[in-house]
Amino acid sequence: MSPSKLLSEMPLHRSICSKLEIFAEAPTNSYLFYGPSGGGKMELARVFATSLLCPDGGCGSCTTCKGVLSGNHPDFSFETSSNRRISVDDARALVRKAHLSPNSSHRRVVMIDEFDNFSDVAPIMLKTIEEPPLTTVFIIVVGELSPSIATIVSRCVTIEVPRAEDDDLTSFLQFKYSIDPHRARDLIDAAERDLDVIVEMLSDENFERRISIWENIYSSRGGSQSLLGRTKAVMDFLDDIVAQVIERRDSELSKLKEMQSKGSPPKGVVKEVEDRYARIVRFRRRSEIELGARFLLERLKKEAFSNISDQLYANIAYEQIVATISNLLSQLRFGSDEQMIVAQLIEVGVKKSPF
Numbered sequence: 001m002s003p004s005k006l007l008s009e010m011p012l013h014r015s016i017c018s019k020l021e022i023f024a025e026a027p028t029n030s031y032l033f034y035g036p037s038g039g040g041k042m043e044l045a046r047v048f049a050t051s052l053l054c055p056d057g058g059c060g061s062c063t064t065c066k067g068v069l070s071g072n073h074p075d076f077s078f079e080t081s082s083n084r085r086i087s088v089d090d091a092r093a094l095v096r097k098a099h100l101s102p103n104s105s106h107r108r109v110v111m112i113d114e115f116d117n118f119s120d121v122a123p124i125m126l127k128t129i130e131e132p133p134l135t136t137v138f139i140i141v142v143g144e145l146s147p148s149i150a151t152i153v154s155r156c157v158t159i160e161v162p163r164a165e166d167d168d169l170t171s172f173l174q175f176k177y178s179i180d181p182h183r184a185r186d187l188i189d190a191a192e193r194d195l196d197v198i199v200e201m202l203s204d205e206n207f208e209r210r211i212s213i214w215e216n217i218y219s220s221r222g223g224s225q226s227l228l229g230r231t232k233a234v235m236d237f238l239d240d241i242v243a244q245v246i247e248r249r250d251s252e253l254s255k256l257k258e259m260q261s262k263g264s265p266p267k268g269v270v271k272e273v274e275d276r277y278a279r280i281v282r283f284r285r286r287s288e289i290e291l292g293a294r295f296l297l298e299r300l301k302k303e304a305f306s307n308i309s310d311q312l313y314a315n316i317a318y319e320q321i322v323a324t325i326s327n328l329l330s331q332l333r334f335g336s337d338e339q340m341i342v343a344q345l346i347e348v349g350v351k352k353s354p355f
Ligand SMILES: [Zn+2]
Pocket: 054, 055, 056, 057, 058, 059, 060, 061, 062, 063, 064, 065, 066
């Protein structure tokens, strides 16, 4: 089989990928990926699955690879407990799937995410994971190797996936999202190297709508809407932007608390989820204010160079505005009051044009 293109080109966790390339040549029954959230274990596990099913060892471009990466291929079963509790029936269905012959590939891959939450039903799957049919490979993904899954762990080849290094993450973001290194650094710092948080931060919804809201905030200079009214409109808009994130946080937390009342998962998990969402919310709000500032700068730049005939003077005037706004944004980054910064930004935007 040819070497996996996807694994060899993966910029994250190079040394682990080299190991996976070797495993893919003669795979054993069951693999278990473990490590902290946001380390990239799911990305690696999925790419590993393509290398097991693709006729070219994980080319990344055939229908098999695309199917596996999007979770839609007849020989690839993906189970997760992220939104529900796994019942005995679910576990039995999974065992039946593992015993089916492959459909179009030469083997079948059964991938189970958040296996930590399967511990109640793990005994049902134990024998199959230990000795699956020759054509089936299990890929199990867990946060940590807790004692409740010790028996399963002992049956698998374990692969530890820690948080990625900054340089790896920067290359990954350039490779997968074409993000320039400077912005990548900014994202990595804000997300504290948590890849899940970075991906969440990148989902940039309704860009056009957001721009038009900012346009409106600064518009009709000297109009009826007071500075206070405009500031409040921005604060409401920021709440609106993070509302969905908060909704997701709450549903994840209530699910965790329900599980905790039944004895799992470990206590630290709730705090980890709270911290992760707090970072996403802070970043989303800050990014939005930065977007509003960039929009304002663009507009003032146009005004300066069209209203002032002396280009040198226009440049000096514009540089002053840039300095004022950059200063506001750096205060925001260092934790100054959000509302105060927004008010000052709007003041720059709506006061009589300096040009
Ligand atoms: Zn392929």
